[in-house]
Amino acid sequence: MVLVAEYTGPQGGVWRLLCCPNVPLPKGMSRLEIRRELTDPTAPSSFRSQQLRARDMLRGDLEAEELEQYVEESVLFTTLEKAANWARSNSLFPLTFGLACCGIEFMHTIASRVDIARFGYEAARASPRQADLIILSGRVSIKMAPVVRRLYDQMLEPKWAISMGACCSSQGVFNNYAIVPADKFMPVDVHVPGCPPRPEALVHGILKLRKMIQADPDAGWRTRYDAHGTEEILEDALATTPAAVNIFGPDDTGGA
Amino acid sequence: MSVTGSEVGLGPIEDQIARQRAPDAPAEELLTINMGPHHPATHGVLRLMVLLEGEVVRDLKPIIGYVHTGIEKTAEDKAYWKVIPVVERMDYLAYYFNAMAYCGAVEGLLGLEIPKRAQYLRVIHLELNRLASHLVWLGTSCLDLGAISMFWYGFREREQILDLFEMSSGARMHTRYIQVGGVMEDIPRGFEAKVRGFLKDMHERLEQYEALLDQNEIVLKRLRHVGIVDEPTLLALGVTGPLLRAAGNPWDLRKAHPYSSYDDFDFKIPVGTIGDNYDRYRVRMAEMHESIGIVEQALDGLPEGDHITPDRKISLPPRHELATSMEALIHHFKLVTEGFRVPPGEYYYPIESPRGELACFVRSDGSAKPARVHMRDPSFVNLQAFREMARDSYIADFIATLAMLDPVLGGIDR
Structure with missing residues (x-):
């Protein structure tokens, strides 16, 4: 030069x-x-x-x-946990799971205008084994509650749950014999109010969850909910058949 | 049983199976699989028990009730005007239609005359809602066929419709716009121009969709000559809406039994020829064009006048009257606390929803709460025909058939 x-x-x-x-x-x-x-x-x-x-x-x-x-x-110094949480919080895979009206607004959240891909949450998975986040979008009936619980149980740790809309948070306008609030049968991290919530409201809820994941290095829901000791798989069952996790007996339909 | 690509023609499935099976070979083993209630292609929480012979669906049984919400029972415990938000949440893609069917039944019991302007405003919103519902159908069913771009396009247009709903009523979904006696509010300034702008766009966009899909090789292969059910079978099963029209029967309640001034508008009823999945697709696409035309005509001929019945025993008095009129205050208090009483009787009010004949049956015992509210939901009745449609077709086609059936589980389970 x-x-x-x-x-x-x-x-x-x-x-x-x-x-x-x-x-x-x-x-x-x-x-x-x-x-x-x-x-x-x-x-x-x-x-x-x-x-x-x-x-x-x-x-x-x-x-x-x-x-x-x-x-x-x-060079930026950080801990491995923080780096992992940062990465995790920016690439949550939601479960493709729509229950009712909120499911349509959830679809709007993924679709063109709100475009949740901006935050890295667009890879909706159809199998609970691949999903990090279950968004309960709609009303959970008594018949559906065991199914939802089983889906949540099938998700791998670390996992999070958002209860979207009034029905699965507080039974909403119905408040009758048929509807169960999600807190009765599974841990929920974020409640998004609305009937149904706007897509922007759901994004707000998801971003709150992102903040929560980044701030809390301990991602397991059992710790968050102080629920150690509630594991369904007994130690001796694991000792005899190591593959016993999530395998149901011939007559056990898991409530479904 | 294995089917190679070259052997998959468009002939009847029995021929194809017969071609591949040796004359003396035993029948295939039957396999029962469970599909749902959590499955991305069931459009909600439908559960299906499917009996398979190889890749061919031999029998299936839908199991419903996974979003049972007790809406009909809840309605019995609410004053007439407070039932509207509850029934709106049944068929959650066609909320204006639910409210319309219910309000129509209550108005029938009351013997109310609906102002012409309110009827036209109802038609505008009903047809916009039909467009929005069909756009969800188009987006999700093309997703089932493997075309994700239609999902983005469909929801892009749907957002515009929801913006219009938000403008006229304040909410995107479950707007509670249709009231007993008319509509909640008159349309705001600028609404008409915005709707016209949208309709102009929508015409073009629909043509773009059709250019994408109508002659698409994959769409044709997946939809043509699949899931054929003839008209007598559909009628015997009580199927209505686009499914019945696709089989050639022009039954549409907007023409057959006009309500809310539908006889004022000039529109056509698109029908199919053989009743396969492609006809179902084409009928809905053509319906969307007709809906655009109806909204345009309703905007052109929108009469002046009240947007809700002036009967103060039924509709809330306007806000400004409360400050000056004691009578208005009394009416307001009566309506908000007890609601209005309805003379005893029964009424059945059918309308044409995006999925078929949606009707509301209301029985009154003379009090301010309905004694019984029952909805004849088209998805529930149409689902009966699914077995006829999907039997003896490939399991992949059965997904496409379910998409073309367009069930909404909220309406089925209520």
């Missing part, structure tokens, strides 16, 4: 006209580069100058001390 010209800009930055002599170019042409550099090298670096340094680093223009300083500035 050969310095061709230099002048001071209106905001105090120095504009340097640089020329690259080694690159073969057609006759009569020259490769020019305009680079803005700070007048005061000790001044706090602006975003633009950070960008320029990052570009230089990627090009391999930084060397020795400069490179070492760059690396020192760029």
Whole structure:
């Protein structure tokens, strides 16, 4: 790089006209580069100058001390747990599970306008084995409650649950013999009110959940709910048949 | 049994099976599988017990009741006007229709005359709701066929319709816009222009969908000559709506038994020819064009006048009257505390919902609460025909058939 010209800009930055002599170019042409550099090298670096340094680093223009300083500035220290929680909270896989009216608004949340993919929650899974998050979107009837509980049990830890809408939080407008609030049969992390809640409200609930996951390094719901000792699989059953987890006997339909 | 791609023609399934089975081979072993209530293709919480012979569905039995909400029983415990939000939540894609059927039945018992403007406003919202319901059907059933882009397109347009509902009533779903005696409020300023703008877009978009799907090789292969049920069988099973019209019977209550001034509008009833899944698809797409036309006509001819019956025994007095009129205050108090009383009797009020004949039966004992509210939900009746439609077809086609049946479990289980 050969310095061709230099002048001071209106905001105090120095504009340097640089020329690259080694690159073969057609006759009569020259490769020019305009680079803005700070007048005061000790001044706090602006975003633009950070960008320029990052570009230089990627090009391999930084060397020795400069490179070492760059690396020192760029390294961020964290714990593995925090990093894992950060990653987890930004890629929740919801279960494709619609119960009633709220299920339609849940579909709207995934669809074009609200586009939950912006937060990384768009990969809706049809199997509970692959899902991290169950959104109870609608009314849970007495007949459906054991099924929902079984779906929740089939999900792998760490797992979260959002109760969407009034029906599965407080029985809503119905409040009769047929509806069960979700808290009666499974742990719920976030309740989203509404009948049905707007898609924006559901996104708000999911973002609250994200905050919760990031703040709480202990992700297991048993710890969160102080529910250790409520495991359904007994130790001696595990000792005889290690594959006994989630396997039901011939007459046991799991309530379904 | 294995079926290779080249052998899968469009002929009857028996021929295909016969071709592949040796003459003296024993019949395939039968396998019963359970599908649902949690399954992404059942459009809700439908559970199906399916008897399979190889890949062919030999028999099936729907098991319902997983979203039973006790709505009919709850309605018996509420004043007439407080029942509306409860019945709206049955068929949750067609909430205006639920409210319309119920209000129509109560108005019949009361012998109320509905102002013309209210009838037109009802038609505008009913037809917009029909569009919104069909858009969900289109998006989710194309998703079942493996086309995800239709889901994005369908819900993009549906959002616009929900914006219109929000503008006129304040809510996206379950708007409680239709009241006994008329509608809750007159449409706000700018609503008409917004609806017109949307309808113009919607015409173009529908044409785009049809360009995408109508001649699509996969859609044709998956839908044509699949799930055929003839008209007499459908009638014997009580099937109504697009399913019956796809088999060639032009039964549509908007024409056959006009309500809410539907006889003022000029529209056609699209019918199919053989009653296969492709006809069902085409009938619904054509219906959407007709709905756009009806809303346009209703906006053009929207009469001036009251948006709700001026009978103060039935409808709440306007806010400004409460400050000046003692009588209005008394009416308001009576309506809000007890509600209005309805003369004893029975009434059955059928309307054409996106899925067929949706009707409400109301029996009154003369008090301010209905003695019985029963809904004839089209999804519930149409689901009977599913066995006829899906029997002896491949299990993959059975998913497409269920999508074209378009059941809404909230309406089936209530």
